[in-house]
Amino acid sequence: MMQRHRINNKRGRALPARLQLACSIACLVIVTIPAGGTQPKDSIPASQHTFTIRFRNKAGSRELKLFGETYTNSFGEPMTITRFKYYVSHIRVAGTDHRERPLSNRSYLIDEADPSSKILVLPYPGIAIQSITFDIGVDSILNVSGVQTGDLDPLKGMFWTWNSGYIFAKLEGQSDSSHAPAHYFNWDVGGFKSPANASRKITVAVPPRGQMTTASGIVIDADLLKWCDGPHTIKISQHPLCHQPGELAMQIADNYSTMFSVAP
Amino acid sequence: MRSLFTIGFFLLVLFIGLSWIDAGKRPTPLKFTVPPNWPQPRYDFKHNPLTREGFLLGRKLFFDERLSKDATISCASCHQQFGAFSTYEHNLSHGVDNSLTTRNAPALQNLAWQSAFMWDGGINHLDLQPFAPLTAPNEMGETLAGALRKLQQDTSYTAMFAAAFGDSAITTQRMNKALSQYMLMLVSCNSKYDKVMRGEASFIMPEQLGYAIFKQKCSACHSEPLFTDLSYRNTGLPVDNTLNDYGRMKITGDKKDSLKFKVPSLRNVAITYPYGHDGRFFTLLNVFEHYRKNMVVSPLTDSLLQHKMPLSNYEIGQLTAFLYTLTDTTFLKNPLFAPEGYTVTPVFIHRH
Numbered sequence: 001m002m003q004r005h006r007i008n009n010k011r012g013r014a015l016p017a018r019l020q021l022a023c024s025i026a027c028l029v030i031v032t033i034p035a036g037g038t039q040p041k042d043s044i045p046a047s048q049h050t051f052t053i054r055f056r057n058k059a060g061s062r063e064l065k066l067f068g069e070t071y072t073n074s075f076g077e078p079m080t081i082t083r084f085k086y087y088v089s090h091i092r093v094a095g096t097d098h099r100e101r102p103l104s105n106r107s108y109l110i111d112e113a114d115p116s117s118k119i120l121v122l123p124y125p126g127i128a129i130q131s132i133t134f135d136i137g138v139d140s141i142l143n144v145s146g147v148q149t150g151d152l153d154p155l156k157g158m159f160w161t162w163n164s165g166y167i168f169a170k171l172e173g174q175s176d177s178s179h180a181p182a183h184y185f186n187w188d189v190g191g192f193k194s195p196a197n198a199s200r201k202i203t204v205a206v207p208p209r210g211q212m213t214t215a216s217g218i219v220i221d222a223d224l225l226k227w228c229d230g231p232h233t234i235k236i237s238q239h240p241l242c243h244q245p246g247e248l249a250m251q252i253a254d255n256y257s258t259m260f261s262v263a264p
Numbered sequence: 265m266r267s268l269f270t271i272g273f274f275l276l277v278l279f280i281g282l283s284w285i286d287a288g289k290r291p292t293p294l295k296f297t298v299p300p301n302w303p304q305p306r307y308d309f310k311h312n313p314l315t316r317e318g319f320l321l322g323r324k325l326f327f328d329e330r331l332s333k334d335a336t337i338s339c340a341s342c343h344q345q346f347g348a349f350s351t352y353e354h355n356l357s358h359g360v361d362n363s364l365t366t367r368n369a370p371a372l373q374n375l376a377w378q379s380a381f382m383w384d385g386g387i388n389h390l391d392l393q394p395f396a397p398l399t400a401p402n403e404m405g406e407t408l409a410g411a412l413r414k415l416q417q418d419t420s421y422t423a424m425f426a427a428a429f430g431d432s433a434i435t436t437q438r439m440n441k442a443l444s445q446y447m448l449m450l451v452s453c454n455s456k457y458d459k460v461m462r463g464e465a466s467f468i469m470p471e472q473l474g475y476a477i478f479k480q481k482c483s484a485c486h487s488e489p490l491f492t493d494l495s496y497r498n499t500g501l502p503v504d505n506t507l508n509d510y511g512r513m514k515i516t517g518d519k520k521d522s523l524k525f526k527v528p529s530l531r532n533v534a535i536t537y538p539y540g541h542d543g544r545f546f547t548l549l550n551v552f553e554h555y556r557k558n559m560v561v562s563p564l565t566d567s568l569l570q571h572k573m574p575l576s577n578y579e580i581g582q583l584t585a586f587l588y589t590l591t592d593t594t595f596l597k598n599p600l601f602a603p604e605g606y607t608v609t610p611v612f613i614h615r616h
Contacts, residue, residue, distance in 0.1 A: 146311065146391035147437040154395055155408045155436050161395040163386040163515050196517065246517050 052217035053091070053132070055110045055118045056263065057084055060225050066112055073228040077177035077236045079185065084112040084224060085158060086169035086256075087151070089135045091120070095127035107138050109151040109158065110222075117151075129206050132218065136257065137199025138166040140192040163244065166190050168198055169256060171227055178240035185236045187227065189252045191245025198249050200257035207264050219263035230255030291315035291428055294445075296376070299453040300462070302489050305376035307390055307448060312441045314448065317428040320604075322446030324424065325439065327603040331411050332404035333360050339397065339443070342369040345601050345609040348532035348592075349373060349450060355543025363402035366507045368543035370528060371536045373452040373595065377490055383525045383541040385496060386515040390447065391440045408436055415439065452531050452595040453489075460589070461489075467589065474586025477579050482530075484568055491530040491590065497566040498523045500559030507542055522564055534591045548587065552580045 057064040059071035059081070070078050089107040092100040103122045111117045142148055143165045158167045167190040178185040191198040204220060228234045232251040242248045294314040298305065312318075325331065329338040342357040343349040349372035351357050357365040367383055381387040387396060397403040398411060415421045415434045422432040429438050457475075459465035467475060478486075487493045496512040501523060503510065512524035525541040539545040545554060555573040559565070575583075599607040 144388045146389045147440045149435065149437050153436055154392075155412070159395070161387075161392070161399055162382070164388040164392050244517075 049124055050121050051124045053120045053122060054217060054219045055088075055120075056219050056221050057110075057112050057118070058221050058223050060223060064112060064224065071225065073225050073236070075228065075233075075235050075237075077175055077228070079173050079175040079177075079236065081112075081171065081173040081224065083170055083172040085156075086110050086136055086222075087138050087158065087166065088120070089137060089139065091122060091132065091134045093125050093127070093129045094131045094133070095125075096130055098130070100133055101125050101127070107142070107152055109156055111156075129218070131203055131205050132220070132262070133201065133203040135199055135201055136253070137168045137190075138192070140197075140199075142166070143192040160188075160190065160244070165192055165245065168253070171224060175236045175240070177236040179237065180240040185240040187239075187242045187252055188244075189242060189249045189256070191249050193245070196245040196247075196250060198245060198253040200253050202257055202260050204260050204262050206262050221261050221263050223259045223261075224256075226259035227252060227256050230258045289427065291317040294319055294449070296448065297451075299451070299458070299489070302453070303377065306379040307376040307444075309448075312391070312444055314445050315428060317424065318442050318445040319449055321421075321424040321428045322442035322444065323601070324421075324604060325415075325443050326446050330414050331398060331406060333406045333410070336360060337404050339394070340603070340609070342397075342403075343372050345598075346535070346596055347371070348452065348536050348596060350536045352535070353537070355538045355546075357403070359400070359402040360405040363405075365400075365402050366509055367541055368538060371532055372447055373450050373529065373531055374490055375450060376448045378494060380494070380526075384512045384515050385526055390444045391437075394440050394443050395436075412436065412439070446601075450595075450601065452592040454594040455531065455592040456589040457586075458489075458592070468585075470582050470585035471589050474582035474584070475589075477583050478586050481573060481575070481579075482583070485527045485566075486530045491533075492527045494527065496521065496524040496526055497569075498562075498564050499525075499569060500554075500561050500565045500572070501525075501540065501544070502560045504542060504544070509542060511541065520564065530587060531590050532592055532595070534588050535596070548584055549580070552583070 059069075062069075062071065064081065064084065066081055066084070068080065070080050072078050087107050087109055089105075090102065091104045091108075092102045094100050103125060104120075108120055109117055138152065142152060147154060152166070154161070158170065159165070160167060167188045169187075169189045171185075171187045173185060174183045175185050176183055180186070189198050206218060228236070231254045234248075234252055234255060239248055242252060292315055294316050296305070296309065296314055326339045326343075329335050329341070331338060337358075337360055342351045342354075344352050346352060351369040355368055357367070357369045359365055370383065375381075375390055378390070379388070381390065381393045382396070387393050395408065398406055399408065412434055415425075421434060425434050425438060425442075426432040428442060456465055456467075456471075460467055485493055485495065485497060503523060510522050512521035512526075513519065515521075528539075533539075533548070537546060537548070539548070539551050545551045552575055555569070556575040557572070559569065559572045561570060561572065597608055602609045
């Protein structure tokens with residue numbers, strides 16, 4: 001680290017990424033050489049450092065399959081699903097003391113079409129997890145700070161270009177109940193500005209059997225039929241389209257905030 | 265002892281490595297000058313420091329027609345330098361497949377001082393702005409993935425991205441940061457008006473009289489030195505029943521914002537006609553006629569215009585003389601803003 005400081009001062013400007021990487025690698029080499037390849041004393045097998053949350057998207061009791069399969073909501077409206085995506089942010093957990101411990105400040109895009117996106121590997125909190133809390137949404141600051149990268153890259157199709165802001169959750173498909181062109185229904189829900197802030201905080205309880213398996217992982221089910229049927233009645237026949245922040249988006253967000261549960 | 269030697273050896277390797285890395289090319293910083301007596305820019309340059317390489321990349325992107333779906337339309341197609349980066353002589357801009365947009369392309373100038381873009385202010389960051397015209401079906405009609413793929417397959421771009429950003433990765437963020445770098449440099453601050461303010465020139469009589477009328481009747485909204493206060497106002501423009509454009513209301517969802525549009529800057533106004541969000545006014549005289557006669561006043565019309573704006577023919581004459589002093593030929597002919605290989609934006613860019 002000494003070398004890094006000296007170089008920094010002499011040049012009086014920030015080190016480029018390439019240089020920083022090279023320094024880090026070099027320092028790492030220097031640090032590990034005298035240790036002679038022996039394991040540090042406090043080493044724990046890697047599997048105990050992390051645990052996974054797997055999101056399992058469902059329609060009622062059936063596991064979701066995009067295209068082809070037809071599902072029916074509680075109003076008897078049939079639907080096939082072509083896209084199902086949502087942003088999970090600020091995952092935190094609580095133990096018996098009910099104190100929330102942040103596990104990640106990232107926003108993860110859960111995309112049904114991308115199986116790897118549904119498995120989140122997180123640092124293991126080292127407690128018996130009683131509940132998991134997260135937001136369906138993207139921090140307001142990230143909605144106003146230019147082009148983001150990774151899961152938040154507008155390339156992911158979850159960004160409104162004409163009225164800047166993220167689509168927090170998207171459910172798209174076709175339904176004979178829809179009067180929109182080609183019987184599409186298309187619910188893009190977002191909005192970070194009051195009074196149309198569609199970000200929702202979700203807390204799910206981890207059942208006792210789930211707690212026993214926290215070291216290996218937890219499965220969170222997301223039932224998309226709840227988009228229609230929650231605190232509000234959202235019929236495809238009445239509201240086949242939601243494309244902007246506002247009252248309808250707020251109501252759909254209220255509904256889908258009830259779709260999560262930890263698999264027993 | 266042996267471990268000390270080992271450490272020494274690795275330190276040596278480290279230093280040799282560092283000097284090799286440091287010899288690698290860095291982009292050359294580009295200075296952004298705030299004109300005297302102007303406010304501080306709103307754009308956060310810390311997250312996108314201007315460099316020569318970034319600017320040149322942005323300029324290439326700005327003039328690249330391949331970014332559109334069928335390789336016919338670039339940013340520069342509707343934002344032409346000789347029209348202060350508006351669409352010269354066009355009311356509504358043209359998009360791919362013979363489509364027409366619903367709005368008049370605004371001049372691109374002094375964007376560093378703005379924090380919201382479009383006539384309705386719907387876009388909240390300059391870096392996000394290019395996504396809208398790039399993907400709109402009646403503008404460039406391309407997907408972000410499609411645009412990136414074209415750039416990634418072009419080795420001249422991989423080299424320019426590497427020169428600007430350190431490695432050849434081409435991402436949406438980098439593409440738009442480069443475009444921002446070009447657009448941020450589009451500063452118009454050298455009109456006759458500016459020279460008069462700096463004491464380098466003086467107004468002739470009609471200009472001077474027009475300036476006095478301007479300060480009395482126009483500058484509440486078109487405030488100096490940007491000649492806009494960047495607010496959104498309802499100026500009594502009746503809605504066009506084919507465009508059905510209610511402006512700011514579409515963004516905020518608030519009925520009070522019905523028919524509000526951003527106050528446009530009057531810099532280079534003489535060459536940015538037609539005027540208005542939908543280009544309905546073909547001449548300055550049409551605009552003056554609107555304000556003094558044709559406005560449709562409603563309770564939602566701006567409080568400053570509840571009684572329209574009385575203007576005599578004499579005042580219109582003097583005001584016009586003043587407004588012509590806002591034309592900045594240095595800006596309109598700056599060879600730095602023309603595409604590579606040209607000293608002025610060539611006429612073929614204007615193909616509509």
